[in-house]
Amino acid sequence: MWTISIPTEMFGKGYGMPSSHSQFVVFFSLSLTLFLLIRHVPDTSIPGSSSTFMQRVALSVLACVCAGAVSVSRIYLNYHTPKQVLAGGAAGVACGISWFWFSSYLRREGWIDWALETPLARMARMRDLLIEEDPVEAGWQKWQRRKLASKQASKASGKLN
16 A cells, blocks of 8 residues: 555665655654754753754754755665655654654653663663763763873873872
8 A cells, every 4th residue: 555666677676665764764854953943941050061052953954955855865865755755754743743742751751760660660770861960071071080080190101209
């Protein structure tokens, strides 16, 4: 019902409807955009450590441009028809919005917190990094502290000799 074979003048094997490449890149870019512009709340207590709103907009635009480039390339390289690419893009949008809404609902209603308190989640040391910290920023700050401590230790050992 949803799959249509690729015409013989097209490259590739299997089904071409919808374009899975277009579906994935649109889903990814939309998910990233929704996260950066709606859900992500940068920690402004550390000067110069968090991204500005305009940086997040620029990254979102870049992700959408890349998704568009991948989608157009599927047509240009003769792997898909425009209809197949549009169907893939529409499926990506539908999945991206659905996932964002569903995960927002789970968080708002407390299901994420509940799941993280289960014995299995605790045993696996699962945690929710979305609200508490940006894992990239936390990792960078940890690396900065280690680097500074290493420099101070080197200076201290040099003074002792």
